[in-house]
Amino acid sequence: MKWRLAVLALVLFSRLFFNLAVTSRYRLGEPVRVRFDNYKIERSGSECIISRGVFWLKNDQVCSLKQAGAVAVSGTFRASLIDRLLGRVWLEESSHYTIETAGESEKTVSDGRPAGIRGISASLRDGAERIANFRAKLSETTLARLPSPEGELVLGIVMGYKSVLPKLFYDQLVRSGTVHIVVASGYNVMVVAGLALSAMLLFWRRRVATLAAISVVWLYVLLAGGEVSLLRAAVMGSVVLIGLAWGRSSRIIWSLVLVVGAMLIMSPLLIENISFQLSVAATFGVAVVGPFLKDGWGRDDPVDVTTTLGALLMTAPLIWWHFGRVSWISLLSNSLILPLVPVLMFLGGLMIVAAALISPLAGVVAAPTYALAHLVVILISFFGGS
Amino acid sequence: MRKILGWSVALLFLLLTWVMGQAPDGKLHLIFCDVGQGDAALVIKGSFQMLIDTGPKNGGVVACLSAQMPFWDRQIEIFVNSHPQADHIGALVEVEKRYQIGKKWLAGVAGDRIRYGDLDFDILWPAASGRVLGASTDLNQLSVVVELNYGKFRALFTGDLGTAEEKVLVDSGRLMAVDVLKVAHHGSKYSSAAEFLSAVRPKLALISVGKNNYGHPTSEALERLKAVGARIWRTDRQGELEIVTDGKNVYY
Numbered sequence: 001m002k003w004r005l006a007v008l009a010l011v012l013f014s015r016l017f018f019n020l021a022v023t024s025r026y027r028l029g030e031p032v033r034v035r036f037d038n039y040k041i042e043r044s045g046s047e048c049i050i051s052r053g054v055f056w057l058k059n060d061q062v063c064s065l066k067q068a069g070a071v072a073v074s075g076t077f078r079a080s081l082i083d084r085l086l087g088r089v090w091l092e093e094s095s096h097y098t099i100e101t102a103g104e105s106e107k108t109v110s111d112g113r114p115a116g117i118r119g120i121s122a123s124l125r126d127g128a129e130r131i132a133n134f135r136a137k138l139s140e141t142t143l144a145r146l147p148s149p150e151g152e153l154v155l156g157i158v159m160g161y162k163s164v165l166p167k168l169f170y171d172q173l174v175r176s177g178t179v180h181i182v183v184a185s186g187y188n189v190m191v192v193a194g195l196a197l198s199a200m201l202l203f204w205r206r207r208v209a210t211l212a213a214i215s216v217v218w219l220y221v222l223l224a225g226g227e228v229s230l231l232r233a234a235v236m237g238s239v240v241l242i243g244l245a246w247g248r249s250s251r252i253i254w255s256l257v258l259v260v261g262a263m264l265i266m267s268p269l270l271i272e273n274i275s276f277q278l279s280v281a282a283t284f285g286v287a288v289v290g291p292f293l294k295d296g297w298g299r300d301d302p303v304d305v306t307t308t309l310g311a312l313l314m315t316a317p318l319i320w321w322h323f324g325r326v327s328w329i330s331l332l333s334n335s336l337i338l339p340l341v342p343v344l345m346f347l348g349g350l351m352i353v354a355a356a357l358i359s360p361l362a363g364v365v366a367a368p369t370y371a372l373a374h375l376v377v378i379l380i381s382f383f384g385g386s
Numbered sequence: 387m388r389k390i391l392g393w394s395v396a397l398l399f400l401l402l403t404w405v406m407g408q409a410p411d412g413k414l415h416l417i418f419c420d421v422g423q424g425d426a427a428l429v430i431k432g433s434f435q436m437l438i439d440t441g442p443k444n445g446g447v448v449a450c451l452s453a454q455m456p457f458w459d460r461q462i463e464i465f466v467n468s469h470p471q472a473d474h475i476g477a478l479v480e481v482e483k484r485y486q487i488g489k490k491w492l493a494g495v496a497g498d499r500i501r502y503g504d505l506d507f508d509i510l511w512p513a514a515s516g517r518v519l520g521a522s523t524d525l526n527q528l529s530v531v532v533e534l535n536y537g538k539f540r541a542l543f544t545g546d547l548g549t550a551e552e553k554v555l556v557d558s559g560r561l562m563a564v565d566v567l568k569v570a571h572h573g574s575k576y577s578s579a580a581e582f583l584s585a586v587r588p589k590l591a592l593i594s595v596g597k598n599n600y601g602h603p604t605s606e607a608l609e610r611l612k613a614v615g616a617r618i619w620r621t622d623r624q625g626e627l628e629i630v631t632d633g634k635n636v637y638y
C-alpha cells in the first residue's frame with residue numbers, strides 16, 4: 001500500500017513542481033485568432049474536430065474544410081488549463097468565432113511547442129505512413145476474399161476500419177446498438193489481451209505468458225491504427241495483465257485506479273473525453289465486474305458471457321448518457337452478438353495475418369471466418385432492420 | 387480443448403448451412419441490381435456469372451454481387467460494358483477489388499456471339515462501322531445491345547440506346563419478341579420508340595433508375611411501354627429484381 005501511495009505522491013509532486021502542467025498564457029474570454037496550417041480533421045458524430053498542435057476545435061462547420069491548406073479561427077478558449085505534455089487547448093464551441101480559409105499570419109498564436117518535438121514527430125509520421133500503407137494492403141487482401149458486408153465487418157472488428165463500411169450496414173449497426181464492435185476500442189484491446197494470454201499460457205508460465213501477451217496487445221494497437229484511445233486502452237490493459245500475473249485479484253482495481261489517476265493527472269481534460277470514459281468503463285467491466293459475475297454464477301461459462309456482460313453493464317449507462325440510444329434491443333442484440341466477437345476477431349486476425357504471409361492459408365481460414373461473420377451480419381440486420 | 391472442439395463443430399455446421407443455402411441451382415438467374423441512377427445486371431447460371439455494367443461509384447453493385455454470388459466464388463467470368471459512362475462503369479474499380487474478372491468485353495460489335503453451355507449472348511449493336519450516318523458521336527449511340535437466349539427465354543439489354551439507332555435495328559429485321567427488356571437510357575423519352583417496342587413486345591420492362599434531374603423515367607416512355615402491354619418494374623420503387631427461368635417457365 002505504501003509504495004503505491006508514494007508513486008501517486010511522486011506523480012502529483014512532479015506535476016506541481018516540475019511544471020509539467022502550466023496555466024495557459026491565453027486567458028479565458030479574450031478573443032484570439034489561431035492559425036491552423038496542415039491541420040488534421042477527425043469526424044466525431046455530426047461534428048468534426050480540427051487540430052494543430054495543442055489547439056483543438058470541434059464543430060460542424062469544419063467538416064466542410066479540405067484536408068490540406070490553412071485556416072484561421074477567431075474565438076475564445078474554453079479552459080485556462082494547459083498541459084505541456086498531452087494538453088489540448090479547446091476553442092469555445094459556443095463563442096462567436098469565424099473561420100477564414102485565407103487566414104492572416106500576424107497576431108496569431110503559436111502552439112508553443114519546442115522545435116525539437118517537430119523533428120521527432122516527422123520521423124514518427126514516416127513510420128505512421130508505413131503502417132498506414134501496410135494496413136491498406138491488409139484491407140485489400142481481406143476484401144478480396146470475403147463478400148460485402150462480411151469483409152468490412154471483419155476489417156472493422158479486427159482493425160477498427162470504420163470508413164469502409166457500406167452506409168446501409170453502418171445504419172443497421174447503429175440501430176441495433178452494436179456499432180461499438182467495429183470501432184477499435186478498449187473492448188477490442190481487452191479481447192486481444194484475453195486471447196493472447198490464453199494462447200501464451202499453453203506454452204509458458206503465467207508471468208512470461210503475460211509479458212508475451214502484452215507484446216501482442218501493443219502489436220495489435222500498432223496495426224489497428226494506433227489511435228490515442230487505443231493507446232490508452234493498451235496501457236490500461238497492460239497494467240491489468242501485470243496486476244493479474246503478479247498479485248492478488250484485488251490488486252487489479254488498484255492498478256486501474258493508478259493508471260487512470262496518472263492519466264488524469266497528466267491530462268485532466270481527459271475526464272470529459274467519451275472514448276476515455278468508455279475505455280475505463282470497459283476495462284473495469286472486463287477485469288473486475290466480469291470475474292465477480294462469474295464467481296456469483298458459479299457455473300461453466302464456455303463463451304464468456306459474464307465478461308461480455310461485465311463490459312456491457314459498465315459501458316451501457318455511459319452510452320445512454322452521451323448518445324441516448326441504449327435500448328432493450330441493444331441489450332438483447334449485444335448479448336447475442338458480443339460472445340461471437342472474440343472468436344470472429346481471432347479468425348479474422350488469423351486470416352489477415354495469413355493473407356500477409358501465406359496466401360493459400362488465408363483462403364482456407366476465409367471459410368470459417370465467413371461462416372461466423374455471415375451469422376453476425378444476419379443478427380445485425382435482424383436487430384437493425386432494413 | 388472442449389471449448390475449441392465446440393466452436394469448431396458450431397462453425398462447421400454454420401458453414402454447411404451457408405454452403406447449402408448459396409449453392410447454385412442450375413437455373414438461369416437474371417438480376418437487375420438496385421444501383422440508383424445507373425445500370426447493373428447480373429446473369430448467373432451454375433458457377434458462371436456475367437455482369438453487364440456496374441452502375442455508378444458507390445451505387446451498391448458490390449452489395450448486390452455479394453448477396454447473389456456464393457461466398458466462395460470470387461470470379462466473374464465475363465464483364466460487358468454497354469458504354470463507358472460513369473453511371474454504367476463507375477464502380478468497376480470497386481468490383482475488381484472484390485472479384486477477379488475473367489474476360490472484359492468492352493468493345494463488342496454486331497455479329498459477335500458468346501456461348502456458355504446453353505446460354506447464347508448475341509451482340510446486335512453497334513454495327514461494325516460503329517455509327518449512324520449523319521449523327522453525332524454521342525457515347526449513348528454506341529451502346530452495346532446484348533440479346534440473351536436460353537431455351538425459349540429471351541432478354542434484351544439496350545444500354546442507353548437512342549431512337550435513331552433503334553430504328554436501324556427495327557429496319558434490319560433482326561429484332562424478336564422478348565420476355566424481358568432492359569429499358570434503354572433509364573426511361574428517357576428519346577429512347578424506347580413505339581416502333582421499337584412493337585418489334586420486341588416485352589412481357590416485362592425493367593427500368594434501372596434512381597434519383598435524377600433528367601425526369602427519368604419519363605411519362606412518354608412509360609406510356610409507350612404500357613401501350614404494348616409490358617409489365618413495368620422500376621428499381622427506384624420496387625428495388626432489385628431477380629428473374630429465374632429454366633428456359634421454359636419464368637418466375638420473378
